[in-house]
Amino acid sequence: MPSFFVKYKFHFLLILIGLLWISLFDFMTQMSSQGVMHSDSFNYQESAKNLYVFYRGHNYRPILMAAISGIPYLFGGSDESIFTFGFYVNLVCWLATSLLLFDILKKTIKPKNAFLFSLLYFFTVGNTAHVFHLLTETIYIFMFVLAFYFLLKYYEKHRFLWLSLALSVFVLSMLIKPGSKFLAIVFVVCFIKIIFKNYKSKASWFLYGSLFLVFIQCAGMKYQFGDFTVSYIDAPTYYGYIGSKAMCIKYGKEYSQINNPRADYIFSNESKNQKIIAAEDFKKQLQFNKINLLKAYFSDVIENTKSGNSCLYECKNLRRVNQSFFDVSKNVLFAITKWQNRLFTLVALLLSAYFLFNNYRKERVYFFMAFFITYIILLSGISCGQGDRFHLVTFPFMIVLLAKFLSERKQLKPFFEPLQK
Template sequence: MIRNIKYEYLLVFISIVWVVFFSFTLQLTPYFSPICDDGSYLYAAQLLYHQGEIDNTRPLLLAAIHGFPYLFGCKDDTVIVWGFVLNFLCWFSTIILVFKIISLQCTRKKAFLYTLVFISLLGNLAHNFNFLSESIYIFMIVLSIYFISKYYKSQDFKYLTIAFTLLTFNSLIKPVSLGLVLLFGLFYIKHLKSILFNKYNLLLSCSVLLLLFQMLWIKKKYGDFTISYIGAITYYNYLGDKAHCYQNNLEYIPGETLRAKQLNTLTSHQIKQLAEVDFKNQLQNNTLNLCKAYLFCIYSNSSKGNFIISQCENNNKTSYFDFFKFSFKVVSKLQNIILTILSITLAGYTLLKIKRNNGFSTILSVAILYIFLISAMSCFQCDRFHIAFFPLFVILYSVENQKFFKKKEL
């Protein structure tokens, strides 16, 4: 028994030591910023639990998870602490899931070494210290991938049903996950009947009903049958605005241009209509600059280090702070650049040889490329969006590497 679980214990121990060391050297403690995205997540939780309303940008499930302590009469401070605890629980759980997924493909010793690579990724660790949704979102993706890997080992469709359930729920944490549901649905369309009709279909039905409830609420309250307005706002303020600035030779400062300030005077429905009209117009009449803006967003998100590390300050006046801050900034930047390049290259190569590929590698590759491409709707996010596909890259690399050595042995 001890032999079978020693790696899990060791990974948790290493992770805890790593968190303590990282936090101590950078003087980094959980931080809540009311004027950044953190504030909007807390507001969504307050709105749900205090007024019974759903926010127009932060979906229902995320607000319900974040605001859970409100059920017991807790104050905002407790909810914020709960959010940080949840982040670290999700990060630790993701570590174990990465290990378990890889151990289905190769030996537990190799899986342990691969998982250490994921633990070392600074961006994934640093985001736990902010009141954001990334850690929960990544955990849900990796958990769904775990059940997909179980399907390929057992050929039992219940695992695919659970995976689709998790991805659907995850779209109520970050709406971008709905794209994965649709892409994976197309991939498994031949097995749709088996996925929908088994003893676990009640779980899938619950997730779909909750999704429909969210969309119907938004339709009734704001006028559009959509999960959230965050996509329209993000496009208009980032990708669309950057393309507009290229066209008119203007300086681009996110949220500070006349276009961006215009949104403050509009309703959610008007913002969505404006964003749709703007996208169609730019696609037809400003195509080159829209493409340039898209490439700029890709470059911006792929070439920077972690912003949380950059914001650390030497409040305790320690002699070693500057060394560790500089080192971690450089490492996080290199990790973002190198892992982004490797992820896209490996995923693209895997899809090119799809006929000789197993379905699990294809699913991982599709997820990596989708997250990478959709993240370019925004810019100046450093590694915030790319850390979502880093654990998928570690898993994909382990799978492809294992296949390579098996072929070599033959």
């Protein structure tokens, strides 16, 4: 038993530090007492209730997120219990991500350094804040870190089982956040030859199972709403955010997420019509307003890069502690989220460019991580007003690429202790 704890001492230490940090974070921000839910959280609760209580799908939120968050409904839980349960699911995923991150990092650098880099993930304040909310980001990050862990195993062991597991998680990720569908397609296409060579393998059933769940989701959407699609969320997202901002720029108006007649209009239509309205609007804007559409896109990317965490910004002193202490804690942490977002996004983009150009034919797992970072940041331009919510998904992979990059710098080797293979 002592040898077991010695072997996994860094894992246990990570869990202990994570629990201490999130307790301290909650003490400073009173996050668990706020009762203020992110606007999207109610959609996730609604989709869970649709699945478990009414046996139907949700037009915007796919079934896997609903299946996870709605488990309390199986045991007679209330609507409020879904939000409480969501915290514990997020907490487990948050802690598990740090452990996976540590195991990925120690493939490149010494365990002590891998441990320190893993701590950097914990102290990414925006990620910590999201643990308290019924949102997809914490689960989504865990899924992609898990997928890249499997992919790294595949490149080490050269066993199809690990590739099948990795691709399965990539595919399932679109049932958490539908924006992953193009990313999942790219990853599957990249390995299509290997998939065909192993299509009779028992390990292939992991991939077949994930594809079948996606088929179930799309077929359910077709039956309930009229289109064979993962989700309808892309239509109102485009129309109410980047499309609306482009029109505001055209007519010299200030864009407002709250008072947005275009958003009100598209949500007043049925889901199937939303898709048609958004598609037609996109075609027209490409024809007659493409410059302003481009300006809106870059405006959104910049805003998503420089903004702080909106969950923190809304915190109030509900426990009646010293007001000045609460205000200072909240403002300092919010400022940290802004500067972490700016710095980490910049570093993530620079590292991604480096690994995209240098790792296409060698250690391709780092190439794929760089591709993932680039995809997420570029995709963030379709929406705005979400704080650091988009880009913080990339930060764990920025940490991995940063460790890898530093370990390869000869001038830093005496200080950085790269792992000798």
